[in-house]
Amino acid sequence: xxxxxxxxxxxxxxxxxxxxxxxxxxxxxxxxxxxxxxxxxxxxxxxxxxxxxxxxxxxxxxxxxxxxxxxxxxxxxxxxxxxxxxxxxxxxxxxxxxxxxxxxxxxxxxxx
Amino acid sequence: xxxxxxxxxxxxxxxxxxxxxxxxxxxxxxxxxxxxxxxxxxxxxxxxxxxxxxxxxxxxxxxxxxxxxxxxxxxxxxxxxxxxxxxxxxxxxxxxxxxxxxxxxxxxxxxxxxxxxxxxxxxxx
Numbered sequence: 001x002x003x004x005x006x007x008x009x010x011x012x013x014x015x016x017x018x019x020x021x022x023x024x025x026x027x028x029x030x031x032x033x034x035x036x037x038x039x040x041x042x043x044x045x046x047x048x049x050x051x052x053x054x055x056x057x058x059x060x061x062x063x064x065x066x067x068x069x070x071x072x073x074x075x076x077x078x079x080x081x082x083x084x085x086x087x088x089x090x091x092x093x094x095x096x097x098x099x100x101x102x103x104x105x106x107x108x109x110x111x112x
Numbered sequence: 113x114x115x116x117x118x119x120x121x122x123x124x125x126x127x128x129x130x131x132x133x134x135x136x137x138x139x140x141x142x143x144x145x146x147x148x149x150x151x152x153x154x155x156x157x158x159x160x161x162x163x164x165x166x167x168x169x170x171x172x173x174x175x176x177x178x179x180x181x182x183x184x185x186x187x188x189x190x191x192x193x194x195x196x197x198x199x200x201x202x203x204x205x206x207x208x209x210x211x212x213x214x215x216x217x218x219x220x221x222x223x224x225x226x227x228x229x230x231x232x233x234x235x236x237x
Binding site for chain 1: 116149151156157158159173174175207209212214216217218219221222223224225227228229230
Protein backbone atom coordinates (compact mmCIF):
# COMPACT_ATOMS: atom_id res chain seq x y z
CA UNK A 1 0.00 0.00 0.00
CA UNK A 2 1.73 3.16 -1.20
CA UNK A 3 1.52 6.49 0.62
CA UNK A 4 0.81 7.99 -2.80
CA UNK A 5 -2.68 7.02 -3.90
CA UNK A 6 -3.57 6.74 -7.57
CA UNK A 7 -6.81 5.46 -9.06
CA UNK A 8 -6.18 1.84 -10.07
CA UNK A 9 -7.76 2.32 -13.48
CA UNK A 10 -9.11 4.97 -15.78
CA UNK A 11 -10.36 5.06 -19.33
CA UNK A 12 -11.06 7.53 -22.08
CA UNK A 13 -11.97 7.68 -25.73
CA UNK A 14 -9.53 8.79 -28.40
CA UNK A 15 -9.28 12.57 -28.49
CA UNK A 16 -10.50 13.02 -24.95
CA UNK A 17 -8.67 14.50 -21.98
CA UNK A 18 -7.93 12.42 -18.91
CA UNK A 19 -6.40 13.45 -15.61
CA UNK A 20 -4.63 10.98 -13.34
CA UNK A 21 -4.34 12.00 -9.69
CA UNK A 22 -1.62 11.21 -7.20
CA UNK A 23 -2.83 11.94 -3.70
CA UNK A 24 -0.34 12.20 -0.87
CA UNK A 25 -0.20 13.78 2.57
CA UNK A 26 1.52 16.36 4.70
CA UNK A 27 4.66 14.21 4.90
CA UNK A 28 5.25 14.03 1.16
CA UNK A 29 3.60 16.17 -1.53
CA UNK A 30 1.98 18.41 1.07
CA UNK A 31 5.39 19.05 2.62
CA UNK A 32 6.62 20.41 -0.68
CA UNK A 33 8.20 17.25 -2.09
CA UNK A 34 8.38 17.25 -5.85
CA UNK A 35 6.73 14.70 -8.11
CA UNK A 36 7.97 12.81 -11.14
CA UNK A 37 5.74 10.82 -13.53
CA UNK A 38 6.43 7.71 -15.60
CA UNK A 39 4.63 5.78 -18.31
CA UNK A 40 5.02 2.01 -18.47
CA UNK A 41 3.71 -0.20 -21.23
CA UNK A 42 4.02 -3.76 -19.88
CA UNK A 43 6.89 -5.64 -21.44
CA UNK A 44 8.76 -2.49 -22.34
CA UNK A 45 11.08 -0.07 -20.59
CA UNK A 46 9.35 2.52 -18.41
CA UNK A 47 9.53 6.06 -19.74
CA UNK A 48 10.00 9.35 -17.90
CA UNK A 49 7.11 11.70 -18.70
CA UNK A 50 7.44 14.58 -16.24
CA UNK A 51 10.13 15.57 -13.75
CA UNK A 52 10.06 18.20 -11.06
CA UNK A 53 6.27 18.51 -11.05
CA UNK A 54 5.84 20.20 -14.42
CA UNK A 55 8.90 19.64 -16.63
CA UNK A 56 8.62 17.58 -19.78
CA UNK A 57 11.79 15.90 -21.12
CA UNK A 58 12.57 16.42 -24.78
CA UNK A 59 10.65 13.98 -26.91
CA UNK A 60 7.61 13.80 -24.66
CA UNK A 61 4.59 15.21 -26.51
CA UNK A 62 3.02 18.44 -25.30
CA UNK A 63 -0.19 16.46 -24.81
CA UNK A 64 1.28 15.39 -21.49
CA UNK A 65 1.30 17.98 -18.71
CA UNK A 66 1.30 17.90 -14.94
CA UNK A 67 0.64 20.06 -11.92
CA UNK A 68 0.87 19.98 -8.15
CA UNK A 69 -1.32 21.58 -5.51
CA UNK A 70 -1.60 21.00 -1.79
CA UNK A 71 -1.19 17.30 -1.04
CA UNK A 72 -1.84 16.11 -4.60
CA UNK A 73 -0.35 16.07 -8.06
CA UNK A 74 -2.02 15.42 -11.40
CA UNK A 75 -0.98 14.20 -14.82
CA UNK A 76 -3.14 15.36 -17.71
CA UNK A 77 -3.23 13.80 -21.13
CA UNK A 78 -5.07 15.67 -23.87
CA UNK A 79 -5.99 14.37 -27.29
CA UNK A 80 -5.87 10.80 -26.03
CA UNK A 81 -4.33 8.32 -28.48
CA UNK A 82 -4.34 4.53 -28.62
CA UNK A 83 -0.60 4.50 -27.90
CA UNK A 84 -1.25 6.19 -24.55
CA UNK A 85 -2.72 2.98 -23.18
CA UNK A 86 -0.27 2.16 -20.40
CA UNK A 87 0.35 2.20 -16.67
CA UNK A 88 1.22 5.57 -15.15
CA UNK A 89 3.17 6.09 -11.92
CA UNK A 90 3.91 9.11 -9.79
CA UNK A 91 7.06 9.24 -7.65
CA UNK A 92 7.79 11.45 -4.69
CA UNK A 93 9.61 11.68 -1.36
CA UNK A 94 8.10 10.99 2.04
CA UNK A 95 10.20 12.25 4.94
CA UNK A 96 8.28 10.14 7.47
CA UNK A 97 9.42 6.84 5.97
CA UNK A 98 12.68 4.96 6.35
CA UNK A 99 12.43 4.37 2.60
CA UNK A 100 11.53 7.91 1.57
CA UNK A 101 11.55 7.50 -2.23
CA UNK A 102 8.12 6.17 -3.10
CA UNK A 103 6.10 5.38 -6.18
CA UNK A 104 2.35 5.58 -6.36
CA UNK A 105 0.46 2.35 -6.86
CA UNK A 106 0.02 3.06 -10.56
CA UNK A 107 -2.96 3.78 -12.79
CA UNK A 108 -3.85 1.57 -15.72
CA UNK A 109 -5.17 3.79 -18.50
CA UNK A 110 -7.35 2.16 -21.12
CA UNK A 111 -8.07 3.92 -24.41
CA UNK A 112 -11.55 2.84 -25.47
CA UNK B 113 21.79 5.59 -29.07
CA UNK B 114 21.47 5.74 -25.31
CA UNK B 115 20.79 2.21 -24.12
CA UNK B 116 20.67 0.02 -21.02
CA UNK B 117 20.54 -3.76 -21.35
CA UNK B 118 20.01 -5.98 -18.33
CA UNK B 119 20.99 -9.62 -18.03
CA UNK B 120 21.45 -12.30 -15.41
CA UNK B 121 17.88 -13.00 -14.38
CA UNK B 122 16.63 -16.52 -13.85
CA UNK B 123 14.91 -18.97 -11.57
CA UNK B 124 16.46 -19.57 -8.17
CA UNK B 125 15.39 -21.34 -5.00
CA UNK B 126 14.68 -19.41 -1.80
CA UNK B 127 17.95 -18.64 -0.08
CA UNK B 128 19.83 -18.64 -3.36
CA UNK B 129 21.85 -15.96 -5.09
CA UNK B 130 21.91 -14.19 -8.44
CA UNK B 131 23.98 -11.45 -10.00
CA UNK B 132 22.29 -9.04 -12.35
CA UNK B 133 24.24 -6.99 -14.86
CA UNK B 134 23.38 -3.90 -16.84
CA UNK B 135 25.39 -2.79 -19.87
CA UNK B 136 25.25 0.93 -20.62
CA UNK B 137 26.02 2.55 -23.95
CA UNK B 138 25.57 5.83 -25.79
CA UNK B 139 26.31 8.16 -22.89
CA UNK B 140 29.10 9.08 -20.48
CA UNK B 141 28.28 6.40 -17.96
CA UNK B 142 30.74 7.54 -15.30
CA UNK B 143 28.93 10.88 -15.04
CA UNK B 144 25.66 9.45 -13.75
CA UNK B 145 24.08 7.91 -10.70
CA UNK B 146 22.45 4.58 -11.54
CA UNK B 147 19.49 2.71 -10.03
CA UNK B 148 17.81 -0.65 -9.92
CA UNK B 149 14.01 -0.61 -9.85
CA UNK B 150 11.79 -3.69 -9.71
CA UNK B 151 8.21 -4.64 -10.42
CA UNK B 152 6.74 -7.70 -8.77
CA UNK B 153 3.97 -9.58 -10.60
CA UNK B 154 0.76 -7.57 -10.48
CA UNK B 155 2.41 -4.80 -8.47
CA UNK B 156 3.78 -1.35 -9.11
CA UNK B 157 7.29 -0.03 -9.41
CA UNK B 158 9.63 -0.20 -6.42
CA UNK B 159 13.00 1.53 -6.22
CA UNK B 160 15.59 -1.00 -4.98
CA UNK B 161 19.00 0.66 -4.86
CA UNK B 162 21.18 3.32 -6.39
CA UNK B 163 24.84 4.24 -6.57
CA UNK B 164 26.62 7.50 -7.23
CA UNK B 165 28.99 8.26 -10.07
CA UNK B 166 32.16 6.73 -8.60
CA UNK B 167 30.52 4.01 -6.52
CA UNK B 168 31.33 5.58 -3.17
CA UNK B 169 27.71 6.15 -2.15
CA UNK B 170 25.14 3.36 -2.18
CA UNK B 171 21.55 3.36 -0.98
CA UNK B 172 19.05 0.55 -0.58
CA UNK B 173 15.39 0.01 0.18
CA UNK B 174 15.00 -1.49 3.66
CA UNK B 175 13.69 -4.82 2.38
CA UNK B 176 16.94 -5.64 0.54
CA UNK B 177 19.55 -3.91 2.71
CA UNK B 178 22.11 -6.48 3.89
CA UNK B 179 21.10 -8.98 1.20
CA UNK B 180 21.66 -7.04 -2.03
CA UNK B 181 24.75 -5.13 -3.13
CA UNK B 182 24.82 -2.59 -5.93
CA UNK B 183 28.12 -1.92 -7.65
CA UNK B 184 29.47 -0.49 -10.85
CA UNK B 185 32.49 -0.79 -13.12
CA UNK B 186 32.99 2.48 -14.96
CA UNK B 187 35.74 0.99 -17.12
CA UNK B 188 33.20 -1.52 -18.43
CA UNK B 189 30.19 0.82 -18.45
CA UNK B 190 28.40 -1.72 -16.31
CA UNK B 191 26.11 -1.80 -13.31
CA UNK B 192 25.56 -4.84 -11.11
CA UNK B 193 23.16 -6.08 -8.46
CA UNK B 194 24.42 -8.94 -6.33
CA UNK B 195 21.44 -10.63 -4.68
CA UNK B 196 21.74 -13.11 -1.81
CA UNK B 197 19.31 -14.86 0.56
CA UNK B 198 16.62 -14.46 -2.06
CA UNK B 199 13.00 -14.68 -0.97
CA UNK B 200 9.78 -15.32 -2.84
CA UNK B 201 8.93 -11.62 -2.47
CA UNK B 202 12.03 -10.72 -4.49
CA UNK B 203 10.37 -12.23 -7.56
CA UNK B 204 10.11 -9.37 -10.03
CA UNK B 205 11.27 -7.82 -13.24
CA UNK B 206 14.40 -5.82 -12.39
CA UNK B 207 15.09 -2.66 -14.36
CA UNK B 208 18.35 -0.80 -14.62
CA UNK B 209 17.90 2.96 -14.89
CA UNK B 210 19.97 6.09 -15.28
CA UNK B 211 19.43 8.67 -12.56
CA UNK B 212 19.27 12.41 -12.86
CA UNK B 213 20.06 13.97 -9.52
CA UNK B 214 17.17 16.00 -8.14
CA UNK B 215 17.86 17.59 -4.79
CA UNK B 216 15.15 19.09 -2.61
CA UNK B 217 15.23 20.63 0.86
CA UNK B 218 13.71 17.39 2.14
CA UNK B 219 16.27 15.14 0.49
CA UNK B 220 17.31 13.61 -2.82
CA UNK B 221 14.56 12.51 -5.21
CA UNK B 222 16.46 11.40 -8.30
CA UNK B 223 14.37 10.71 -11.36
CA UNK B 224 15.15 7.97 -13.86
CA UNK B 225 15.39 9.22 -17.43
CA UNK B 226 16.69 6.13 -19.23
CA UNK B 227 15.51 2.60 -18.50
CA UNK B 228 16.35 -0.87 -19.70
CA UNK B 229 13.74 -3.43 -20.69
CA UNK B 230 14.33 -5.48 -17.58
CA UNK B 231 15.40 -8.96 -16.57
CA UNK B 232 13.15 -11.39 -14.72
CA UNK B 233 14.05 -12.93 -11.38
CA UNK B 234 11.88 -15.76 -10.10
CA UNK B 235 12.41 -17.15 -6.61
CA UNK B 236 10.60 -20.44 -6.56
CA UNK B 237 10.85 -23.65 -4.69
